[in-house]
Amino acid sequence: MTTTSVQPPTDRRLERREAKLANILAEAWTLARRDGLAAISLRDLADAVGLRQPSLYVYFESKLDLYDAMFADGYRQLLAYINARRYSDDPRRALAKLVADCVQFSSNDVIRHQLLFQRTIPGFEPSAASFDVALDFYAIGRGMAEAAGVRTQAELDIFTALVSGLAHQQIANDPGGRRWVRLADQVVDMFLADLDRRHKTTTSTGGRR
Amino acid sequence: MTTTSVQPPTDRRLERREAKLANILAEAWTLARRDGLAAISLRDLADAVGLRQPSLYVYFESKLDLYDAMFADGYRQLLAYINARRYSDDPRRALAKLVADCVQFSSNDVIRHQLLFQRTIPGFEPSAASFDVALDFYAIGRGMAEAAGVRTQAELDIFTALVSGLAHQQIANDPGGRRWVRLADQVVDMFLADLDRRHKTTTSTGGRR
């Protein structure tokens, strides 16, 4: 019988582990920004956190599992980014702000955008648990869109296309900048005016849902 | 002096070479669709075209060079796709058709879309020659947008965001389908109506260019 008995996992053991995991993830993002998302190597990552490469397998059971953790982490960052802002009581102005924020968020980190919004890593698909984090975000977006007058799925589809289009162009042609971020207001106005026009002509007629 | 003298490269020698190159590219696309763009291996590619792996270096001097050839090839496919269509004399209807075609083109091949429109391969950047092919396409898009009334860079930026947003959502959420393709008309109408409104209120005032 040794003095170091088996500890219950609910302690500052878990806390320690979480902290280390967070550190690994942070370094993984740094490496990804330097070498490209698909070009991360577990050797480099281990070096960056002061471990030997096999020790990483204590925290992730495979490289794809690392991507999965990064995926969830990225969406948590997005949720934190959104939650840190105050949005107007006017649902239309709130929506415009949300769109600008989302585009800005993408512009802030191209690699993160790649992992969250583009399917670029061969073989990677987010786990159900990680995808749930993503769904939390999309629920917020949908809620604010509906508050601003979006009713049908087609209208929501157009809205999501507007947001991802702004983000994509921002990243592809002005990474880190604000060229398309600045257009968010105008685009949302355009979208809402179109909603108005369509809801006016087809009042309670073609309201398929 | 041997009987097989040095031939001038202008013959059906070049023709042969071009045909083989085209075949290699076709198989490369097939492999990319199967394994993912970043996961192509030159060994598999050589197998697919009945060559040994080192022989590929007669046609491409590196793997990135293969991607470069695929990039140019993809944009040539896009140009051919567009040129095979007839567009209305009404520039607004023509523009709506162009957008639908571009979104459909993306939907037809997710991998191709990835290479042409997303920066996903670490270390890959198109050569000047390949980029010129891309520019040919963007010149067409810009021309048709301007014919439909687009005047400023900001307006063009919004337009490109609309197209890439529709394409992105189509690919991400309904690959191979038409869910966002069908929305192209409505989105272009929305965009043009917004142009009208803006040009009406600020007639020849804020026409920065």
Place this chain on the structure above:
DNA sequence: GTCTATATTCGGATAGAC
């Protein structure tokens, strides 16, 4: 939980004969 040592596979790329 972290280490050393190693398995295993696979990748792109080059040399040089034919």
Place this chain on the structure above:
DNA sequence: GTCTATCCGAATATAGAC
């Protein structure tokens, strides 16, 4: 232009001691 043979490096992943 195609081949054989090979280099060299890098990758993920596992076994087992401490």
